[in-house]
Amino acid sequence: MATEIQEGAKLEQLSHENPDEIEVAAGRDREQLEGWIPELASDADVREALEKAFDYRGDITVTRKDGTQVQGYLFDRQSSTTLTDSFIRIMPSNAPGTKINVGYADVAALAFTGRDTAAGKTFEAWVKKYWAKKAAGEQNIQIEPEKLD
């Protein structure tokens, strides 16, 4: 899911172009969410923040109202009419393969603590780097996937 801000470019394009007449489709506007600690003053704030957390490709830290914390990747949310009936689903970073549910109503604080793994790797940056390395006579130029250990 994505917010209207994130989908802004696509919505703008579709407001004046028929999908069947589009030559190059608009991509996604990126929001800088890494390090963000949203204010959760209202129910709407909680929903908005958790929707962004669901879209975020880094770990988040949730503090429950009882003071306990869960740190991990928020991979799903089931949003219902009330916060009591809604919950997020997290894969904790310290317990691989497990899935933890946290009710929206139990969330006291949220922080985007992990690095955004989708940020800062533009194609333009790769192209620029490629031609610089090529000019320097390098061979077998590539983007290496990040090391996992």
Added chain:
Amino acid sequence: MAVPISQAWTVATYVLKQKFMGKKKYPLVLMLEPLFRCNLACAGCGKIQYPAHILKAELSPEECFKAVDECGTPMVAIPGGEPLLHPQMPEIVAGLVARKKYVYMCTNALLLKEKLHLFKPSKYLSFSVHVDGQREHHDFSVCREGGYDIAMEGVRVAVEAGFRVTTNTTLFDGADPNSVRAHFDELMVAGVESMMVSPGYTYDKAPDQKHFLGRARSKKMFRAILSNRKSSWRFNASPMFMEFLMGKKDLTCTPWGMPTFSIFGWQKPCYLLQDGYADSFKALMETVEWQNYGTESGNPRCANCMVHSGYEASGVNYTFGSIKGLLQTAKAIFFSKYEDHGAMKILNEWKPAHHTPLVQIAAKAESDPQSAHNAAELQEVSGD
């Protein structure tokens, strides 16, 4: 035939059985993602952007088998991530073959040569090697110099060892249809069974957010590529889906046609969009509000999608939906080369996009003797 007769028969009887049972929504191919980690970091891919602990996670063989049994499709594609990085992949594939599922393992083939001995040739197993075009285009697409040579070496070794080998080519803005046609020639010479081709999807998390093909350009490009077909080309795609890509047929999306199962569960709604997860296939089918997806829904995230995972099943459904569909498909298979002088004109006048250094690669390709030879051969074939 682009696929073995036994496979075509299995798929046809499966689809007809669903129709006779009155099922309106049924899947065609299970997209089984046993892991997300990959040994490439492609510009157009939005699948691998996760924290390390997610990239390290993987499905067990038992979890894979449970998902396959739950879903019940005759075909299982194994994308990822790179499936050959999964240490139990041979066991997973053997289990699926034992279930008589037609398996397409979608691999970038960087490890294929090294791991091939872990698999047994079977009519149920095909390596679907991702090759995004001729050498320069592929290498740029996967952001790795030399990637094409390694992938094609993997193709050749697998073909020689008696495996079924197919290919999958994804195109973005900047692709050159002349080069794509020459690429098809190269793949056929390499001995691949058949080829799949699709426009890239606008992945929100992909590094490249500026080169997604819109529908108008997709249709123009695919009309240029797939018209005036060479008789040597074999495609692993529904003929009706390919007509859809060429702008010759309107199809609506079938978002449930290729459901995805991964470490998170059953992905809502489809392989391309992530709107959450269900814990069972049944829950997926029952809880997704399907009317909210597909171009016709007005959902901006579906606006430019013409990808096989949404429309291949639509093509198959069209074929088996009426006598007219069957006749059109038979005609497409046996009689149509899609001769089209307008398409030839598009091909001859196509100018690669000028907003990326890819144009330098294309310019280099045009002066390359092999490319010139291929272009001459294409003109000869088309009679243009």
